[in-house]
Every structure is written in structure tokens, then in C-alpha cells.
Amino acid sequence: MTGAAQDRVALLAARRTAVVxxxxxxxxxxxxxxxxxxxGPLLAEAGIAPEAVDEVILGNALSxxxxxxxxxxxxxxxxxxxxxxxLDTQCCSGLDAIRMGAARIAAGEAHYVIAGGVESFSRAPLRAHRxxxxxxxxxxxRQPAFTPWPEREPDLAAAAAxxxxxxxxxxxxxxAFAMESHRRALAAAPPEGEIVxxxxxxxDPFARALSPALLARLPVIAVDADDAAFGVTAATTAVEADAAAIVLxxxxxxxxVRIVGALARGGDPLMPALAPxxxxxxxxxRLGLHARDMEHVELMEAYAAQALAGMGRLGxxxxRVNAQGGALAPGPSHRGVRGGAGGARLPPAPGDGRPGAGGHRRGGRHRQRHGGITARRNPPAVAGLKDGIWTGYGRATGHHWARWATCPRFGRRAGAGVCAHRRARHPQGGHRGSGPGGDGP
Structure with missing residues (x-):
């Protein structure tokens, strides 16, 4: 989405579940x-009647x-x-849904679109060839092939190592990066009304205080060339989780909150972590910017190694990256699970004093990655729920801020994300990692 489309589409509201x-x-x-x-809470926040919605687009990779x-x-x-x-574009599914919905509106095919994503590792079906x-x-x-040569596709934990x-x-x-991600997530409670x-x-129940002594006791789950000095552990791999996140x-x-730009680009399938x-x-x-122009960035933390490599290469x-914690915690950068539910938050008010105020949201995918830019804010609503299903509108007071971005030129921010793979047990509970498609995006 470029040029004339930039000022024609906005994020009007956002809601998510906890990441469990x-x-x-x-x-x-x-x-x-x-x-x-x-x-229901999403439409209530925006004051939009259900019959005014033109389409619902959700990303999902596991169902x-x-x-x-x-x-x-x-x-x-x-x-x-x-x-x-x-739609299923693995870890990019949620952001692709938002990108597709924005394109529908920019093209005049729709006026209001609900977009986002959802994943449930708990309820993902078993897969088998007949x-x-x-x-x-x-x-x-566990997962379908992502290239014509599946025997060459790397285990993503091994690729991270x-x-x-x-x-x-x-x-x-x-x-150290994982500990800081957890610390930031614990220090930054989500704004009132953000979570339904x-x-x-x-x-979000998973973030916790980690210590060097605890992390040093964890076994390595992936190494390269038997060099454990650069090994990947459960603590430096994102957790498998259930969640949903949507925007209007x-x-x-x-x-x-205008959408300034969005872009998808493929990468080397044998080195997926560098595609973002x-x-x-x-x-x-395309926008005449540099990643260094961004005051706040959200970058997917599928693995600590992947996030650190991306940060280094982008300068x-x-x-300024994942100021409220990232996917390793899982913090705000992980809202809605890697696969389907990326991208459904709105930004903090400039100078609202919270860590990461004004920051940006991410998206990413195995073998293909996104860049995206947006900005600003909106007020909240609370749902009436029965058995996990919304049953009525409910209003709340106050304001709901989320982390998009602000850069000197556009008053907005950019980000990208990557997702990855591996199952292991975290020392304090929770399953770590996932494989694209089969066990997760």
C-alpha cells in the first residue's frame, strides 16, 4: 500500500485477549x-454498528x-x-490480514473492515498424511513443507543457533536480552481496556523475573557446529500461546491512526531470521526514512538471537526496541500469538509517561517478512462475556493506548517481525517455541 492510499485508511479501534x-x-x-x-467490544469502542462492517479478515495458521x-x-x-x-501466511497472517483489509478500503471496496488474527496452540489439530x-x-x-526441497529446510532453533x-x-x-524483555513486560502493565x-x-500471565543463575542452568536445545557458547535455550525462544487480537x-x-505504509518481502528460506x-x-x-529515524520500534522476538541480529543490522x-517487552516474555510485541494475531494495538499518547509510549507494532513470518508503519490512539470498551463469547456491549471510561510509532517526518513508526520454532519446557512453566504450520507459525 503506497502513495495515495496512505491517508485513506486508519486504525479506529483495537482489542486483544491475554496471551496465555x-x-x-x-x-x-x-x-x-x-x-x-x-x-463486540471493538465495535463498541469505535461506535460502529455491526451492520456497518463490510468484511472480517483474520489470519490463522494452526486450525x-x-x-x-x-x-x-x-x-x-x-x-x-x-x-x-x-488467510494463512504463517507468522505474517495477522499483519497480512490488516494489510489486506487496508487495501480493500483504499481501493474503495469496503468502508469498515475488522482484521487481525487468532491462534490456539492448545486446540491445534493433529495433522497426518492419508x-x-x-x-x-x-x-x-508437525508442519507442511515451505519449499520444494523440505529435506533442506532448517529446524528454526538450529537456524537461530x-x-x-x-x-x-x-x-x-x-x-541478557531475554531477561530484559521479561523485566520490561513486568514493568509495563497494559492500559485499561486493551485486554478483553x-x-x-x-x-498476560507468563512474564516473570529471571536471573542469570537460573538461565545458566537451562540445557541448550540447539547449537551450531557443537559450539555451545552460542547455543539457544528455552528461555531465549518464544513461548507457544493461545490468543487473539483484532483492529477496526x-x-x-x-x-x-493512519496507516502510512506496509510491505511484504520474501527471504532466503534457509536463513529465515534475516528476512525482516x-x-x-x-x-x-519507499517512505524516505531510515529505521534509525524511529523513536520506538517493535520487533518480533521469536529467538533472542534473531532479534539481536535484526537490531544490529538495522542499526x-x-x-527503542520493544520498550514494553517482547515475545520472549511474552510482552506487547507478542500480543495475540506469533501466527495469526499480530498487529492489533494502538499507540500511546505522545509523552504519556509509560515505557514505550508512541511505539510500533510488528508482524512476521517463516520464510517471508513484513515491514509496517502506523501511529496514534483511541478509547476502550469492556465486554459482557459468557463462556468466552461476547454477549453485549459494555462501555468503560478512560483511554486505551497501544504501541505504534512516531517518527520526525510522519509522526509514526515502523517495525517488522520474525517467527520461529522449537518446543521445550521453560523452567517456570510453559511450552517454548513452535514450528511453522504444524505446531505453530
Missing amino acids: PRGGAFRDLEPFALAAALI GGGNVARVAALAAGLPQHIPALT PRTKDEAPAFY QLARAEGITRQAQE PVNGMAM LGPGGAGR VAAVEALCA LDPA
Whole structure:
């Protein structure tokens, strides 16, 4: 989306669930229920009637088919004539949904679009290839192939370890980054109204105080060339989780969160962690900016090594990246789970005093990455919920700020994200990592 489209589309409202590790409070909720719980509060915040919505577009990588967006729309009580689309671009799914919705509005095909994403690692179906003969058993698999040569596709934890060794990012540096991500997430409570309570969960439960001594005891889960000095551990890998996040897109205007630009770009499938760098550079070049112009950036933390490598190559100041914590915590950069639910937050008011005020939201994907820029703010609503499904509008007072960006030229910010893979057990609970498609984006 470029040029004339930039001022025609705005983010009017945003809502999300808590980010709950797999097997937690959302373990019995299907993905559509998580997304449906957000739609009513989202429309209430914006003051938009359900029948005014033109389309619902959700990203989802784990449900194994079907149309989660359509089921969520019906469960939320939207009129039956409103179409819905579910797309799967793995870790970019949620941001791609927002990008697609914005393109619909810019092209004059829609006026209001609900967009975002949802994932449930807890309810993800088992996958199997159908037997070729009556004597053959089903062949279960974790993830589909992402290239014509699947035997060459790297395990993403191993790819992160290879990247760490190539970039000189030691295990200690990765652990220090993870500790800081958790510290920032603990210090920055989400604004009132940002999270819609579902199954009693109104806060992200995973962030915790980590110590060097604790992290040093963790076993390495991936190394490159048997060099444990650059190894990846459970603590430096993002957690598997269940969540949803959505935004309402509509016509741009004064005082609204304009979408300034968005771009998707493929990368080397054998080195997926570096793909965001080219996407951010290309988008910034299109807009006449540099990543260093951004006062606040949100970059996906699939692995500490991946985030550190991206920050280094883009020349980003670590103090400006994921100021409220990132996916390793999981903090605000991880809202809505890596795969479907990226991108559904609005920015803090400039100078509101909270860490990261004015920061930006991320998106990313295995083998393909995004750059994106947006800005500003909006007020909240609270839902009436029953069994995790929204059942009525409820208003709350106060204001709801989220982290998009502000740069000197546009008053906005850019970001990109990457997602990755690996399952391990965190020392204080929770499953770590995921593989694209099969066990996660």
C-alpha cells in the first residue's frame, strides 16, 4: 500500500485477549471463540454498528483449514450477509490480514473492515498424511513443507543457533536480552481496556523475573557446529500461546491512526531470521526514512538471537526496541500469538509517561517478512462475556493506548517481525517455541 492510499485508511479501534501459554486458561476454547469475544467490544469502542462492517479478515495458521473468521463473525452476532476471509501466511497472517483489509478500503471496496488474527496452540489439530494403501498407517507431521526441497529446510532453533554463531551473539548475550524483555513486560502493565477478559484472564500471565543463575542452568536445545557458547535455550525462544487480537479499519482522518505504509518481502528460506531486515529497509526507502529515524520500534522476538541480529543490522538503538517487552516474555510485541494475531494495538499518547509510549507494532513470518508503519490512539470498551463469547456491549471510561510509532517526518513508526520454532519446557512453566504450520507459525 503506497502513495495515495496512505491517508485513506486508519486504525479506529483495537482489542486483544491475554496471551496465555498453551495448556492454560484458554486450553478448552476454540480459536473462533477467542476472536469472537473481541468483536463486540471493538465495535463498541469505535461506535460502529455491526451492520456497518463490510468484511472480517483474520489470519490463522494452526486450525488446519476451514474459515475461522466466518465462524467467529457468526459467533459474535454479526449479520449473516457480512463476508469473512481466513488467510494463512504463517507468522505474517495477522499483519497480512490488516494489510489486506487496508487495501480493500483504499481501493474503495469496503468502508469498515475488522482484521487481525487468532491462534490456539492448545486446540491445534493433529495433522497426518492419508495412507496410500490399505496396509499403510497415517503419517503424522508437525508442519507442511515451505519449499520444494523440505529435506533442506532448517529446524528454526538450529537456524537461530547458526545465526547466533555467525553474528557472534553468545548465549550470555541472548539470555541478557531475554531477561530484559521479561523485566520490561513486568514493568509495563497494559492500559485499561486493551485486554478483553476471557475465561477470567485479563492480564498476560507468563512474564516473570529471571536471573542469570537460573538461565545458566537451562540445557541448550540447539547449537551450531557443537559450539555451545552460542547455543539457544528455552528461555531465549518464544513461548507457544493461545490468543487473539483484532483492529477496526476505516477511512482515515484527522486525529486517527493512519496507516502510512506496509510491505511484504520474501527471504532466503534457509536463513529465515534475516528476512525482516530487507523488508524494513525496503519500506523505509519507499517512505524516505531510515529505521534509525524511529523513536520506538517493535520487533518480533521469536529467538533472542534473531532479534539481536535484526537490531544490529538495522542499526537500532536497543532502548527503542520493544520498550514494553517482547515475545520472549511474552510482552506487547507478542500480543495475540506469533501466527495469526499480530498487529492489533494502538499507540500511546505522545509523552504519556509509560515505557514505550508512541511505539510500533510488528508482524512476521517463516520464510517471508513484513515491514509496517502506523501511529496514534483511541478509547476502550469492556465486554459482557459468557463462556468466552461476547454477549453485549459494555462501555468503560478512560483511554486505551497501544504501541505504534512516531517518527520526525510522519509522526509514526515502523517495525517488522520474525517467527520461529522449537518446543521445550521453560523452567517456570510453559511450552517454548513452535514450528511453522504444524505446531505453530
